[in-house]
Amino acid sequence: MTGPIHITPSGETLGARITGIDLSQPLDPSSVAQLRQALLEYCVLVFPNQPVSDEDQVRFTGYFGSARAHVRKQRERRVKEIFIISNVKENGEPIGALGSATVDFHSDLSYMPRPGTISLLQAIEIPQEGGQTQWCDCRAAHDALPAQEQRMLSTLRAVHRHPVPEQNPPEPASHPVVRIHPETGRPSLYVSPHLTSHVANMDEAGSEALLEGLYAHMDQPRFVWTHHWQVGDLLMWDNRPTMHRRLEFPDEQRRVMKRTQVFG
Ligand code: OGA
Ligand code: MN
Numbered sequence: 001m002t003g004p005i006h007i008t009p010s011g012e013t014l015g016a017r018i019t020g021i022d023l024s025q026p027l028d029p030s031s032v033a034q035l036r037q038a039l040l041e042y043c044v045l046v047f048p049n050q051p052v053s054d055e056d057q058v059r060f061t062g063y064f065g066s067a068r069a070h071v072r073k074q075r076e077r078r079v080k081e082i083f084i085i086s087n088v089k090e091n092g093e094p095i096g097a098l099g100s101a102t103v104d105f106h107s108d109l110s111y112m113p114r115p116g117t118i119s120l121l122q123a124i125e126i127p128q129e130g131g132q133t134q135w136c137d138c139r140a141a142h143d144a145l146p147a148q149e150q151r152m153l154s155t156l157r158a159v160h161r162h163p164v165p166e167q168n169p170p171e172p173a174s175h176p177v178v179r180i181h182p183e184t185g186r187p188s189l190y191v192s193p194h195l196t197s198h199v200a201n202m203d204e205a206g207s208e209a210l211l212e213g214l215y216a217h218m219d220q221p222r223f224v225w226t227h228h229w230q231v232g233d234l235l236m237w238d239n240r241p242t243m244h245r246r247l248e249f250p251d252e253q254r255r256v257m258k259r260t261q262v263f264g
Pocket of ligand 2: 106244
């Protein structure tokens with residue numbers, strides 16, 4: 001028996017809290033449709049207190065597309081679609097990715113020709129200080145630019161590269177600087193300081209000035225929403241109209257998250 005799903009918008013341009021749902025149980029198609037709609041509108045959905053099993057997280061992810069193992073290799077996992085984000089080391093070996101330093105703004109897997117679309121992250125252990133995740137609303141950031149600049153940007157493409165060379169595909173991925181969401185038709189800026197290397201067909205100084213200007217514009221409090229994690233939070237976000245960053249935390253504190261993703 002399930003009651004109505006409650007959707008409480010954060011009051012900012014993105015983010016909503018979803019309650020009245022149990023993610024350890026199969027969902028009916030109308031609930032999935034409601035969540036899909038909420039995701040398109042709010043871009044980041046917070047499901048508080050949903051400490052689901054690996055299998056349940058993968059099943060829930062599968063309602064939104066094909067849940068696939070992350071492209072990055074990790075040591076053996078029981079459920080291959082689960083990717084661990086953590087600073088914890090066991091026998092000197094990191095059990096997951098991303099450590100404890102700040103991870104600058106990025107849209108997941110934008111260095112791939114077909115980047116990730118939706119990502120999910122469940123908090124298993126959280127540090128006492130820091131480690132928050134912030135999302136930038138790249139639709140609102142686009143819409144706030146003067147029309148003439150929007151038009152100029154819509155003619156450009158940018159090349160995306162992972163800072164670790166081995167993680168890149170043989171052929172560097174390039175994407176439009178203004179991305180049109182295939183489901184909502186809304187334009188958004190699709191460049192990020194962590195994963196965008198340069199604007200295609202532009203000299204280095206011009207590309208750098210243009211990107212630095214966009215990053216400063218995007219990183220304004222009016223476009224950025226912060227999530228303070230609680231154990232058992234499960235978050236789902238749409239990478240197409242957003243970018244996110246993880247704030248640093250003390251390395252001696254443990255942070256363990258379980259990640260799944262849908263590929264576009
Ligand atoms: C990710 C990511 C941020 C975090 O999983 O893609 O950027 O808060 N994680 O762990
Ligand atoms: Mn990420």
